Amino acid sequence: MIRVRFAPSPTGLLHIGNARVAVFNWLFAQRHKGAFILRIEDTDVARSDKKYITQLIEDLHWLGLSWQEGPDVGGNYGPYLQSERQHIYSDICQKFLNEELAYRCYCTPEELEERRKIARLTGKPPRYDNRCRILTDKQKRAFEESGLPYTIRFKVPEEIIVFEDLIRGTCQFDMSLTGDFVIMRSDRTPSFHFAVTVDDTLMQITHVIRGEDHLSNTPCHILLFHALKQKPPQFAHLSLTMGTDHTLLSKRHGAFSLSEYRKLGYLPEAILNYMMLLGWSPRDKKEKFRVEDIVETFEIGVMSKASSIFDQQKLDWLGGQYIREADLDRLMNLAIPYLQTAGFTPTDENKIDKTRLKLIIDAARSNMSCMSQIVEESNIFFKDLVVSETHAAFLSSEISQSVLVLFYRELQKATVLSPQNFKEILTIIQKETKIGGKGLYLPIRLALTGREHGPELHSIARILGIETCKIRVERFLVKKI
Numbered sequence: 001m002i003r004v005r006f007a008p009s010p011t012g013l014l015h016i017g018n019a020r021v022a023v024f025n026w027l028f029a030q031r032h033k034g035a036f037i038l039r040i041e042d043t044d045v046a047r048s049d050k051k052y053i054t055q056l057i058e059d060l061h062w063l064g065l066s067w068q069e070g071p072d073v074g075g076n077y078g079p080y081l082q083s084e085r086q087h088i089y090s091d092i093c094q095k096f097l098n099e100e101l102a103y104r105c106y107c108t109p110e111e112l113e114e115r116r117k118i119a120r121l122t123g124k125p126p127r128y129d130n131r132c133r134i135l136t137d138k139q140k141r142a143f144e145e146s147g148l149p150y151t152i153r154f155k156v157p158e159e160i161i162v163f164e165d166l167i168r169g170t171c172q173f174d175m176s177l178t179g180d181f182v183i184m185r186s187d188r189t190p191s192f193h194f195a196v197t198v199d200d201t202l203m204q205i206t207h208v209i210r211g212e213d214h215l216s217n218t219p220c221h222i223l224l225f226h227a228l229k230q231k232p233p234q235f236a237h238l239s240l241t242m243g244t245d246h247t248l249l250s251k252r253h254g255a256f257s258l259s260e261y262r263k264l265g266y267l268p269e270a271i272l273n274y275m276m277l278l279g280w281s282p283r284d285k286k287e288k289f290r291v292e293d294i295v296e297t298f299e300i301g302v303m304s305k306a307s308s309i310f311d312q313q314k315l316d317w318l319g320g321q322y323i324r325e326a327d328l329d330r331l332m333n334l335a336i337p338y339l340q341t342a343g344f345t346p347t348d349e350n351k352i353d354k355t356r357l358k359l360i361i362d363a364a365r366s367n368m369s370c371m372s373q374i375v376e377e378s379n380i381f382f383k384d385l386v387v388s389e390t391h392a393a394f395l396s397s398e399i400s401q402s403v404l405v406l407f408y409r410e411l412q413k414a415t416v417l418s419p420q421n422f423k424e425i426l427t428i429i430q431k432e433t434k435i436g437g438k439g440l441y442l443p444i445r446l447a448l449t450g451r452e453h454g455p456e457l458h459s460i461a462r463i464l465g466i467e468t469c470k471i472r473v474e475r476f477l478v479k480k481i
């Protein structure tokens, strides 16, 4: 059975680049009917925070991902928080010491830093020089008696490590260039390399799918798998996601954490769809697709080796596509909190005119990428107009006035304002004034909304109703009727 894991470190909010790693692991598990496991790598006690664990679980669920094993759901290979697995790492480390696969290193951080500095100055690789590997028994005893803190280092054999990466093909590393690395820190917590390998072994992970930034760690992990007498899993290193300036994606590029996207009211299916486009595309090259439709054909091997570029515009385009086809009741429920905060709708939900609200959302959604934009897109229905001086001047022009006067006259006659009779009204004005197109629409739009763009004019008129339309137009009539 295929078993994959997503192993975030809870040191901050889940960024869209990291969440993408979760998505591809999950998709791979779905595709091969395997297990998707969530493991929290929280051995860095100083930087890890429980609140980030809760948040990332919430964010991944929001995205629509679920896992068969993890800290919140349990499983046969737990615990799934590395901070609860300390005894396991200690036992295995002791075994490594007994088998002389590892040794105690008494070099202090200051000494190590000093040697790295000298190496840099003399143009040598700043790797550990393995000096504690060859301590004499006498030296060892002296160090032990001194009670000095020590780390435990793994003896790196001088081998060439070759492995087949599912995305990047054959990868080769000369381990004679790597110094013996730490597997247990002086505070007795495991190093990243050690905890990952021990856990991947005990959790029987078959495929490690992670970011390309971990590629150079993989040969160290392979050596540890060998020491654990475990066949290494298969590896797939996903290319990284960059900003449009080709530097590693960050907040600077307008890319947010999942929870921020959620707060902005992007629909999760749009985010999920977009994340899948980062480094992968379906055979038919369509950019909009539902996960259910691609699971059967997903092949990790065809993922791009080149880094992907995060494109906020494309994400917004997709966001808009999903909003346009979403169920209106769902959108209304998502919109209400934003509208309440803006003071547009009552805080008591029972007092909200939901029929009108749905009409508003339906009219506004064609201009939205995320639900928080409802405030901006709907304020013409909730707030008094602010018309710029330029627009006011345009509305007082003779040509605009001829349109507005007739529009006002027709409003006075009208008993309903359906899309159908709104169209009829416009036809009447067009015939009488011989003004068509923008010359006809713009004065009406500006008088009703104060803006040049927005929802369809007939929807605006219908939602505002005859009386409000009359009030709004009347204030721009130069000669009062």
Ligand code: GLU
Binding pocket: 006, 007, 008, 009, 041, 196, 208, 209, 210, 214
């Ligand atoms: N905790 C690591 C990270 O957040 C994951 C390492 C791995 O997937 O092996 O980058």
